[in-house]
Amino acid sequence: MTKALGIINIEPFYVKVEGIEDFRPISASSILGRYRVIDFVLSNMTNSGIYNIDLQVKNRPRSTIQHISRTNYNINTKKGNIRILYGEKPVVNEIYNTDIAALASNMEFFDESNAPYVIMAPSHFIYVQNFRKMLDYHIKSGNDITALYQNVNSAQEAFLMCDTFDIDKNKRIKVMNKNLGKHKHEKISLETYIMSKDLFKKLVNEAKGVSSIYSFSDILADNLDSLKVGSYCHNGYAACLSTLKAYYKASMDIKREKELHKMINDDWPIYTVTNDTCPTLYAPGSKINNSIVGNGCVIEGTVQNCVIGRNVIIKKGAVVKDSVIMPDTFINKNVKIEKCVVDRLAIITHIKELKGTAEDPLYIGRGDRI
Amino acid sequence: MNTNNMVAMILAGGRGSRLFDLTKTEAKPAVHFGGKYRIIDFTLSNCANSNISTVGVLLQYESVLLSSYVSNSSYWGLDMKGGGVYALSPREKDESNLSVYKGTADAITQNIDFLDNAEAEYVLILSGDHIYKMNYEKMLEAHISANAEATIAVMEVPKKEASRFGIMNCDENDQIIEFEEKPANPKSNLASMGVYIFNYKTLRRFLKEDEKNHDSSHDFGKDIIPAFLANNLKLLAYRFKGYWKDVGTVESLWEANMDLLDDNSKLDLFDPNWKIYTGDTLAGPQLIGSKAKIDNAYITQGCVVDGEIKHSVLFTNSVVQEGAKIVDSVLMNDVKVGKNVRLYKCIVVDGVKIPDGMTFGSKNSKEVLLVTKKLVSEVE
Numbered sequence: 001m002t003k004a005l006g007i008i009n010i011e012p013f014y015v016k017v018e019g020i021e022d023f024r025p026i027s028a029s030s031i032l033g034r035y036r037v038i039d040f041v042l043s044n045m046t047n048s049g050i051y052n053i054d055l056q057v058k059n060r061p062r063s064t065i066q067h068i069s070r071t072n073y074n075i076n077t078k079k080g081n082i083r084i085l086y087g088e089k090p091v092v093n094e095i096y097n098t099d100i101a102a103l104a105s106n107m108e109f110f111d112e113s114n115a116p117y118v119i120m121a122p123s124h125f126i127y128v129q130n131f132r133k134m135l136d137y138h139i140k141s142g143n144d145i146t147a148l149y150q151n152v153n154s155a156q157e158a159f160l161m162c163d164t165f166d167i168d169k170n171k172r173i174k175v176m177n178k179n180l181g182k183h184k185h186e187k188i189s190l191e192t193y194i195m196s197k198d199l200f201k202k203l204v205n206e207a208k209g210v211s212s213i214y215s216f217s218d219i220l221a222d223n224l225d226s227l228k229v230g231s232y233c234h235n236g237y238a239a240c241l242s243t244l245k246a247y248y249k250a251s252m253d254i255k256r257e258k259e260l261h262k263m264i265n266d267d268w269p270i271y272t273v274t275n276d277t278c279p280t281l282y283a284p285g286s287k288i289n290n291s292i293v294g295n296g297c298v299i300e301g302t303v304q305n306c307v308i309g310r311n312v313i314i315k316k317g318a319v320v321k322d323s324v325i326m327p328d329t330f331i332n333k334n335v336k337i338e339k340c341v342v343d344r345l346a347i348i349t350h351i352k353e354l355k356g357t358a359e360d361p362l363y364i365g366r367g368d369r370i
Numbered sequence: 371m372n373t374n375n376m377v378a379m380i381l382a383g384g385r386g387s388r389l390f391d392l393t394k395t396e397a398k399p400a401v402h403f404g405g406k407y408r409i410i411d412f413t414l415s416n417c418a419n420s421n422i423s424t425v426g427v428l429l430q431y432e433s434v435l436l437s438s439y440v441s442n443s444s445y446w447g448l449d450m451k452g453g454g455v456y457a458l459s460p461r462e463k464d465e466s467n468l469s470v471y472k473g474t475a476d477a478i479t480q481n482i483d484f485l486d487n488a489e490a491e492y493v494l495i496l497s498g499d500h501i502y503k504m505n506y507e508k509m510l511e512a513h514i515s516a517n518a519e520a521t522i523a524v525m526e527v528p529k530k531e532a533s534r535f536g537i538m539n540c541d542e543n544d545q546i547i548e549f550e551e552k553p554a555n556p557k558s559n560l561a562s563m564g565v566y567i568f569n570y571k572t573l574r575r576f577l578k579e580d581e582k583n584h585d586s587s588h589d590f591g592k593d594i595i596p597a598f599l600a601n602n603l604k605l606l607a608y609r610f611k612g613y614w615k616d617v618g619t620v621e622s623l624w625e626a627n628m629d630l631l632d633d634n635s636k637l638d639l640f641d642p643n644w645k646i647y648t649g650d651t652l653a654g655p656q657l658i659g660s661k662a663k664i665d666n667a668y669i670t671q672g673c674v675v676d677g678e679i680k681h682s683v684l685f686t687n688s689v690v691q692e693g694a695k696i697v698d699s700v701l702m703n704d705v706k707v708g709k710n711v712r713l714y715k716c717i718v719v720d721g722v723k724i725p726d727g728m729t730f731g732s733k734n735s736k737e738v739l740l741v742t743k744k745l746v747s748e749v750e
Contacts (some may be wrong), residue, residue: 033655208553257657257674264654274650278639279405279670281631282679290660295406295671296640 001079002132004117005110005197008041009099010056010240011124012191012215014161018244019363020051020343024063026241027123030326032254032346033294033309035272036067037241040128040263041121042082043270046073048131051080055123056102061086062101067171073271086110098215100207107201118200120216122191123135126250127262129192134232138194143230145199145220147173148192150238155179155186158249159240163189163217165231173229176221190234191217199227236262248341248361251307251324255292277310285316289319294327309344322358376567377490378417379481381474382498383430388619391719391742397429399498400436401623402702402720404630404639405685407648409617410440410498414455415646417496418446418624420506423453424488427498428477430470433459437502439649446647458484473588475653481578485570490716493573495566495590500620501626501637503644504565513567518606520573520598522546523565525610535561536591538607546605549595557680560607563614566590572603613637624717624738627683627700630668653687661692677707691726699731716741725750 010025017026027038027181038055045053053075057064061084068082075082085106103110110118119131121206129148138146149165152158159179165187166175179186193216195203207219220229239250254260264270277296280287288303293311301318308328314320317334324341331337332349339356343366350356351370357364364370386398393401406445410427410448425448427440437457443449458481462468471477476652478485480497485493492513494506504523513521524538532553538560539548576597580586598605613636617623629635641692653672657663663678672687677694678746684690688701693710699718701707706723714731716722718741728749731739 172726174548186658251479260654260657264651269652270654271652276645276650278646279668280681281640282664282667282669283633284666286664286666288658288664289662291658292655293658293669294655370532 001051001076002117002135003115003335004050004131004135004194005011005113005115006045006050006053006131007074007103007118007120008038008053008055009120009122009191009216010043010058010097010102011122012217015242017241017247019341019365020244020247022367023330023343024059024060025123026247028063030248030309031126031247031251031307032260033292033307034303035270037126038043038064038123039069039270039272040126041123042068042073044121044129045119045129045266046075046271047268049076049127050119050131052115053080053082054106054109055082055084056099056361057084057086058097062067062363067273069273072273074269083109083336087154097325099192100204100214100216100219103216107204110197110201113197118197120191120193120200124241125190125192125238125252126241127190127234128236128268129190129234131194134192135194138230140170141230142228144173144227145193145195146230146232147220148190148232148234149187150190150234152186152188153184155188156181156184157168158246159188159242161242162240163191163221163242165189167231171231173224173231176217176224187231188240189217190237190238193220193303231278244341244361245359246365248324248358252305252322255258255305255307260292275310283316286314301333324361343368346370374421374492374507374510375490376422376487376492376494377415377488377570378422378494378504378506379478379485379495380410380417380425380427380498381431381477382427382436383471383477384499385431386499389623389696391744392620392623392740393432393498395432395435395665397432397436398618400439401617403501403617403623404627405668405683406651407646408439408499410436411446411504411648413496413498413648414440414446414448415644415648416500416502416506417494418448418647419644420504420508422494422506423448423450425453425455426458426481426484427455428471428481429459430456430477433457440734441474442649445649446617456484461631471487473593474584474590475577475580475586475594476575476588479581479588482497482574482577485574486706490570493568493570495564497616499618500564500614502563502610502612503637503646504610504614505543505569505613505644506565509565510567512608513606516545516606517604518545519569519603519684521567521606521608522595523563523610523626524560524607525563525614526559527561527605529556529559530561532561534554537561540607542702543730544607544609546599546607549591549599551591560609562591563610564590565610593703620740622699624715624725627668627717628681628698630683631666631681634652649685659692677709677711685720697733713741715739719743722746 173303207214280297283300291306293308296311300316301314315333321338326344340362342364345367386393445453592718656673659676667679668683676692679689687703690707699716703719708726712729716731
C-alpha cells in the first residue's frame with residue numbers, strides 16, 4: 001500500500017466540452033468504447049497501490065456516483081475507500097467554483113486519513129502514470145512539491161489554457177504560465193502534484209486567504225520562490241479533454257493499436273464497471289476496419305475508423321466513418337455519419353447524412369432523436 | 371426482491387471426457403463458450419434471473435478452478451444476505467468417511483445437511499453443462515399448482531433422436547406415467563432435460579432409502595425417478611420450448627458456438643431482460659485493424675483482428691494477424707493466430723499459438739478439428 005491519499009480534483013475553469021458537459025462532467029463521459037474518462041486516473045491510483053481516494057465532484061454528479069464503487073477498481077474492501085466529496089456551499093457565480101473552494105470545504109475529511117502524502121490528480125486528463133514511482137522520486141529529491149508535466153510539440157492547437165512550466169537544470173520549476181498557443185513546444189502541466197499532507201493543507205488555507213477565486217495552480221505559482229517545486233516528466237500519451245475537439249482527437253489517437261496497448265495491458269489494467277453485455281455480432285455483409293468496438297453491438301453496416309461504444313446498433317446500409325459513437329446508440333438503415341461525436345442513447349433514423357470536420361466534429365446530443 | 375424457498379443444486383462434477391483436451395485440467399462446466407462465458411454461467415444466470423438465492427454447485431472432477439470461480443457469487447448477483455453460491459465437494463463427515471459422489475442422487479444425499487440448513491422447501495436439480503435460458507420460477511409455479519411431488523422439464527426432440535435421451539411417456543395432463551432411459555423404440559418424443567423440481571421432504575425420504583440400497587446406482591434418472599413412479603407419486607412433465615443444448619462433444623460445442631452467428635437462433639444473448647452474467651475480464655475493447663475483413667462473426671473484449679474472419683466466434687483476448695483466414699471456427703481465450711494461417715472448421719483450445727503460415731482443417735471437412743498445443747507442435 002502506498003502511503004498517500006489520492007485526491008481527484010474537479011475540472012478547472014477552462015474545461016468546456018460542448019454538448020457532452022450538458023449532461024455530465026467530462027470525467028464521467030464514455031471513452032474508448034467501454035470506459036469512463038475517470039477510470040484512467042482511478043486505475044492509475046489503484047495500480048499504484050493508493051487505496052484511499054477522495055473524489056471531488058461539482059455539477060451533475062449523478063453519472064459519477066452511479067459509476068463509482070470500490071469493488072470495481074480493485075480497492076481493498078476493508079482497508080480502502082473511495083469517497084465522493086461535494087463542495088457543499090452554493091456558489092453565486094461559476095468563477096467561485098474553484099478547486100480550492102471545494103478542497104477547503106472538505107478539509108476535515110482529508111484529516112481523517114493518516115497517510116503522510118497527498119497525490120492530487122485531475123479528472124479531465126487521460127494518461128497512464130505510476131504514482132508510486134513518482135512518489136519515490138518526490139521523497140528522494142527532497143522537493144516540497146513535485147509536479148507532473150509532459151513535453152508537448154502540439155501546444156499551438158492542444159492543451160490551451162493549461163499551465164506551462166519553465167524548468168531549471170535541477171528540474172525545479174522556475175516560472176509558470178498559461179499556454180496561449182504561442183509556441184509549438186511547451187512543458188505542459190498535467191495538473192498532478194505530490195506533496196506532504198501538511199503542506200497541502202497549508203497551501204489550500206493560504207489560497208483561500210489570498211483570493212476567493214484562487215485555484216491550486218495559482219497558489220503553486222505564488223510559491224515557486226519560497227518552496228522547492230520540482231518536476232517529473234511523464235512519458236507516453238497524454239491528452240487534456242478540455243474541448244469537444246480534444247475529446248474527439250484523443251479518442252482517435254488512442255484508437256491506434258500501439259497506443260491502446262501501451263495504455264491498457266495486463267500489467268496496467270484499466271478498471272471499469274461491468275455491464276454484462278454479450279459479445280458483438282458482425283452480421284453477414286457488414287464491413288469494418290480500423291476501429292475499436294465495445295461489447296453488445298450489432299453491426300450490419302459499414303464502419304471505418306471509429307470508436308464504437310457498448311450496445312450500439314448499426315443497421316444495413318449505414319456508413320459510419322471517423323466518428324465516436326457512444327454506448328446504446330441506434331443508427332438506422334442507410335444513414336451516413338462522418339466525423340461526428342454521437343452521445344449515448346441517440347437514435348439516428350430519419351436524417352440520412354450527418355457530417356462534421358476533424359477541426360469541428362458534429363455533436364449529437366444524449367438521447368436525441370434525429 | 372422476492373425470492374422463493376427453492377434451493378438449486380447444480381451437478382457439475384462430470385468429466386466431460388468427449389471434450390478431450392478442453393477438459394483435461396478443468397471440469398466441463400468451466401469450459402469457455404460463446405466469446406466471454408463459461409458453460410456454467412447459463413445455469414447460474416438462470417438461477418439468478420429466476421429469483422433463486424441459494425445455489426449449491428456439486429463438484430468432483432478437476433474442481434479447483436471451478437470451485438474458485440463459482441464462489442464469486444457476486445458475478446451473478448447471487449450475493450445477497452442469506453443466499454449465495456456454495457461449492458460442494460465430497461467431504462469427510464462425523465458419521466462417515468470421505469467418499470466420492472457415487473452418482474447424481476448420491477451427490478445430493480451427501481449434502482442433505484446443506485439442504486436442511488438452507489431450510490429448502492423445494493429443490494431444483496440442474497446440470498452445469500447445458501446451454502439454455504429458462505425461467506425456473508415459472509416451472510415452480512406449474513409444479514405447485516399441479517400439486518406434484520416432482521416436476522421434470524422436458525422438450526420435444528426429433529423422433530429419430532429420441533433414443534439418445536431419457537424419454538417421458540405422459541397422459542393427456544402431462545402427468546408422467548412412464549420413464550424410459552435411452553429406449554430403443556421410444557413411445558414419445560418428450561426428452562428429459564435433466565432439470566427436476568422436488569418437494570424436498572419427499573425427496574429427502576427417497577434419497578435416504580436409496581442410500582441404503584446397495585444395488586442402486588444412486589442416479590436420478592435410473593433410480594430416483596423410477597422409485598417415485600413405483601410409489602404412484604404425481605410426476606409432472608413441464609414442457610420447455612426454446613434453445614437447449616448439451617455440449618458434451620467437440621461437435622456439439624462447435625455447433626452451439628455457430629448457433630450464435632445465426633440470425634434465427636433461439637439463443638438470444640442480447641436480451642436485456644434475461645442477461646447471462648459472467649466473471650468480467652479486464653481486457654480492453656476489441657480492436658479491428660485496418661487490414662481486417664469480417665463477414666459474420668461474434669467477437670468479444672480484448673480481441674485484436676487484422677486478418678479475415680468468416681462465420682467464426684472469437685473468445686476473450688484472441689488475436690488474428692494479417693493475412694490469416696479463419697472460417698467456420700472457434701478461437702478460445704488467448705489464442706494467437708499468426709500471419710497467413712488458414713483455419714477451417716476448427717476449435718482452437720485456450721492459449722494455443724499457431725505460427726505463421728500453418729493450415730488446420732479443410733474446407734469441406736465434415737468433422738470439427740480440435741487444435742491443441744500438441745497438434746501444433748506435431749505439425750511444426
